[in-house]
Amino acid sequence: MLENPRSPRVRAVAKLAKRSARDETGLFLLEGPQAVAEAIRYRPEGVIELFATPTAMERHPALRDAARDADIDIEFAVESVLDAMSDTVTPQGIVAVARQFPTALKDVLAEGPRLIAICEEVRDPGNLGTIIRAADAAGADAVLLTGRTVDPFHPKVVRATTGSLFHVAVSRAGELEDVITAVGLAGLRVIAADVKGEDLLAARSRGILAEPTAWLFGNEARGLSDEALKLVPTVLRLPIYGAAESLNLATAASVCLYESAFAQRAADLS
Numbered sequence: 001m002l003e004n005p006r007s008p009r010v011r012a013v014a015k016l017a018k019r020s021a022r023d024e025t026g027l028f029l030l031e032g033p034q035a036v037a038e039a040i041r042y043r044p045e046g047v048i049e050l051f052a053t054p055t056a057m058e059r060h061p062a063l064r065d066a067a068r069d070a071d072i073d074i075e076f077a078v079e080s081v082l083d084a085m086s087d088t089v090t091p092q093g094i095v096a097v098a099r100q101f102p103t104a105l106k107d108v109l110a111e112g113p114r115l116i117a118i119c120e121e122v123r124d125p126g127n128l129g130t131i132i133r134a135a136d137a138a139g140a141d142a143v144l145l146t147g148r149t150v151d152p153f154h155p156k157v158v159r160a161t162t163g164s165l166f167h168v169a170v171s172r173a174g175e176l177e178d179v180i181t182a183v184g185l186a187g188l189r190v191i192a193a194d195v196k197g198e199d200l201l202a203a204r205s206r207g208i209l210a211e212p213t214a215w216l217f218g219n220e221a222r223g224l225s226d227e228a229l230k231l232v233p234t235v236l237r238l239p240i241y242g243a244a245e246s247l248n249l250a251t252a253a254s255v256c257l258y259e260s261a262f263a264q265r266a267a268d269l270s
Contacts, residue, residue, distance in 0.1 A: 191232070
């Protein structure tokens with residue numbers, strides 16, 4: 001039973017909240033039963049440490065059994081230790097340390113993807129995590145990160161994905177121009193989501209959303225730069241029918257990804 005929240009082992013886990021520690025170790029932090037359960041289900045070989053309070057394990061017997069089936073030892077700890085490890089204000093008594101698993105761009109494209117999200121300069125961890133979750137829900141093949149987009153293994157990103165980080169390929173793909181070129185050569189139409197574009201409804205009527213598509217999303221505050229938009233053949237905007245000033249980035253990305261998912265599946269059925 002771990003009882004000292006200031007021990008070197010506890011501090012090493014807590015340091016994974018910082019990018020420098022994650023880059024140095026190749027590890028990242030998982031918090032809460034949902035994220036840990038998905039890690040054990042989809043990447044059990046990558047879970048190297050699992051900590052929990054006895055009470056939390058009693059509340060989540062399925063997680064306890066899954067860890068044992070995967071030969072993952074559960075290290076019990078007092079609540080203050082879990083508090084010290086956790087990046088959240090209200091920890092849930094379960095923390096794991098896992099190996100990072102970024103996917104190379106060439107491996108994403110080798111699979112013949114039909115739907116991809118490209119995130120250029122997305123800086124808010126909650127937004128990126130929600131986009132990854134939406135991409136997973138819409139059946140997208142991958143999320144590509146370009147420019148200075150936030151680290152996908154940031155604790156807040158991981159939490160916001162609610163486990164989808166383990167379901168969909170996420171790639172630190174490089175600079176935007178190179179990524180757009182590679183994606184285009186792989187046969188996908190790159191569509192930028194931007195207020196300067198054509199109404200999405202008009203594009204839907206022309207059938208282009210049923211094509212293999214890579215949606216490009218920009219920074220929360222600035223959107224996509226003029227230079228970025230020049231790299232993309234198609235720019236579409238979501239119409240605002242009510243009085244809202246705009247849509248949150250993650251919400252807009254969710255709508256765009258689902259528009260393509262609906263169109264592609266309808267084409268498959270026709």
